[in-house]
Structures are given as C-alpha cells and as structure tokens.
Amino acid sequence: METKLLTEHYHLPQYRSLDGYKKQGGYKVLEKALKMEPKAIIEEVKASGLRGRGGAGFPTGTKWSFLPNNGEPRYLLCNADEGEPGTFKDRLMMEKAPHQLIEGMIISGWAIGSHKSYIYVRGEYNESIRILREAIKEAYAAGILGESVLGSKFKHDMDVYAGAGAYICGEETGMISSLEGLKGQPKLKPPFPAIQGYLKKPTIVNNVETLAAVVPIVDQGGAAYRKYGTEKSPGTKLFSVSGNVMRPGNYEVPLGTPLKDIIFDLCGGLKPGRTLKAVIPGGSSAPVLTQEEAMRATMDYECLAQMGSMLGSGLTQEIRSPAPLATQYGADRHCYKYQFPE
Ligand SMILES: Cc1cc2nc3c(=O)[nH]c(=O)nc-3n(C[C@H](O)[C@H](O)[C@H](O)COP(=O)(O)O)c2cc1C
Structure with missing residues (x-):
C-alpha cells in the first residue's frame, strides 16, 4: 500500500x-x-x-x-x-x-x-x-x-x-x-x-x-504519475497520522487509499483497549468524520468532499474518548490529542 x-x-x-x-x-x-x-x-x-x-x-x-x-x-x-x-x-x-x-x-x-x-x-x-x-x-x-x-x-x-x-x-x-x-x-x-x-x-x-x-x-x-491515485486525484500523498494508533507517523500512499487501511494496516490499528470514535482527515480545519464515515472513506479530494469534510493538508487523526484534560493539548503542537465531547 x-x-x-x-x-x-x-x-x-x-x-x-x-x-x-x-x-x-x-x-x-x-x-x-x-x-x-x-x-x-x-x-x-x-x-x-x-x-x-x-x-x-x-x-x-x-x-x-x-x-x-x-x-x-x-x-x-x-x-x-x-x-x-x-x-x-x-x-x-x-x-x-x-x-x-x-x-x-x-x-x-x-x-x-x-x-x-x-x-x-x-x-x-x-x-x-x-x-x-x-x-x-x-x-x-x-x-x-x-x-x-x-x-x-x-x-x-x-x-x-x-x-x-x-x-x-x-x-x-x-x-x-x-x-x-x-x-x-x-x-x-x-x-x-x-x-x-x-x-x-x-x-x-x-x-x-x-x-x-x-x-x-x-x-x-x-x-506515468497518473498510474497512481484516482482519475480525479492522481498521484501519491503523504498523510501525517497521530492519535492512539500503534504506529503514528507519515505515510505516503496513492490518493484513493481507504482510510481504514491506513489506520488498521499501516498504522497497526488502535492501541489496546481503544475504539475508534472519529477521525479528522485533513487538518483541524477539516470537519470530523464519524467512525462509520471513517470506515468507508477513501483518502482523495472527491470522497472527503462528498462526506462534507476535506483532504486539506493531509492529516489523519484518530480521536479518542475519554482523555485526561492534561493531555488534551500535548506539549508538541503537532501531537494534539483531542478530547471528544461525551
Ligand atoms: C488559514 C489558511 C492557512 C493555510 N495554511 C497553509 C499552510 O500552512 N501550508 C500550505 O501549504 N498552505 C496553506 N494554506 C493554503 C494556501 O493559502 C495556498 O492555497 C497553498 O499554499 C497553495 O499551494 P498548493 O497549490 O501547492 O496547495 C492555508 C490556507 C488558509 C486559508
């Protein structure tokens, strides 16, 4: 992948x-x-x-x-x-x-x-x-x-x-x-x-x-570049993954890759005891995907727009609940851990 x-x-x-x-x-x-x-x-x-x-x-x-x-x-x-x-x-x-x-x-x-x-x-x-x-x-x-x-x-x-x-x-x-x-x-x-x-x-x-x-x-x-990705979203894209996944980091995949494959395959799934609640697919300006949407989303411009969100700058952040308040905003600006309202 x-x-x-x-x-x-x-x-x-x-x-x-x-x-x-x-x-x-x-x-x-x-x-x-x-x-x-x-x-x-x-x-x-x-x-x-x-x-x-x-x-x-x-x-x-x-x-x-x-x-x-x-x-x-x-x-x-x-x-x-x-x-x-x-x-x-x-x-x-x-x-x-x-x-x-x-x-x-x-x-x-x-x-x-x-x-x-x-x-x-x-x-x-x-x-x-x-x-x-x-x-x-x-x-x-x-x-x-x-x-x-x-x-x-x-x-x-x-x-x-x-x-x-x-x-x-x-x-x-x-x-x-x-x-x-x-x-x-x-x-x-x-x-x-x-x-x-x-x-x-x-x-x-x-x-x-x-x-x-x-x-x-x-x-x-x-x-040749068009061999990767989808017709309307050609090429590869880097996605920054953070949150409670086993292997957070940057992953380069063809556009159109299913989000669930990124989270559960490349990133090794969620940490033990965690369940997927929601995902921010494209930077924190991008509307949040519910768990159900995340499971059927593909990471390309069209699919995310259809779901009312956006690909944005290429970020996949798993949101968990509950989180202690102290960790809501981590020390590193790039590793925010969001607390999803109950
Ligand atoms: C509030 C705001 C913040 C933005 N921040 C960035 C950013 O940090 N990096 C970036 O490349 N584009 C950012 N953009 C998009 C840029 O305005 C611009 O569209 C982009 O740099 C164009 O490059 P591209 O065509 O290669 O995507 C931002 C847009 C807005 C409205």
Missing part, C-alpha cells in the same frame, strides 16, 4: 546532503528539465493532474498557466508554514530531503520563468530552517543555484524566510504580506497572487509537497 514516490530514500541519513542526494540520482531530473522547453514542463505537470498539496487541491499546472506574459519578474514561493495542527509532513520532507525540494523548486522556477524563489518556513521549525539553509549553501557552491544553473543560461536564486509563528501566514496572501515585511494579514483576492503577488509582481505559491512532486513528474512524465 505504501508507495514511496517521494519518500523512497528518506531512511538514508546521507540523502540530506548534496553528495548523498546525487548518489540516488539527485539533480538528474533538473538536467533533463533544463533541456526541455518551459512550456513542455507545464504541459507535463498539467497532464499529471497534480493538485496542490497545501489544502485547496487546486490543479498546479493550471495555476502556473495563469501567470501573465507582461515581462515583469515572477516569484516562486514555497509555502512551508505548515500551521495546520496535526500536520507534520512538510517538516519531514524538508528535514529528510531538502535537495528534493530545492530540485523541484528550480525545475518549477524554470517552467514558470522565475529567477527568484523563497521558502517560507514556519518559525518554530528551527531544524528545517537550518537544514534548508545548509542545503541551499551546498547548491550554490556546486553551481546548482545562482547565475548559471548547472552551467545553463538559467539564473535562479533561492532564500529561506523564517516565519514568526502565525497560523494565518500559511494563507498565501498573508504569507506574501509577511514576506514583504508587513503585518502577516491576508489581502483581498482578486487580484490573485499569480497576477499580483509578492511586491505586486506575478507570484506562484505552492506547498512543499507539491513542488517536490514536480521531480518525479518531470522524470517519468505526467501520464
């Missing part, structure tokens, strides 16, 4: 370094992409059916096509704010495979004609910020970033920006305000960021997982 398109090498500590990443074929897809026309990359991403992994599930290739051809500089922003309680998949991706994200971002930058990108990282993620900065430094030293990406005519600069711990800065226009040095408050839409975003210039905002997924899509082609 686990399908490790993105996470195959995450168990290797050396995968985090440039050398270790290259040993597993890292940056070969960037080499390939630089030989392709930017438009052809956008077409592959469209063909893959990739939908944004940050919450709304908007088709990525379509979003990229909204950029106006007005000769203005374009920005690419990676949304690594990961503020949704219970979600910790972007942190995993940044900490285990920073170069995978950087590669996906440079390819995306080439596709959309952007010479500057920022990774906006949740302020509390000190370790992710440190690892990303180190990886970006390595990429500059190796000529992967900078004036001439891998010796090509394409210039691309990348920077990490540490947020200051505000949930609203995960909303794309709030994030843009924060990046501009303003109070992190959302702006009215329209205009959408693709038309007028960072510094009022055309801007694409994508989630960490979305940008990392561009690597296998360009590598294998959009059609």
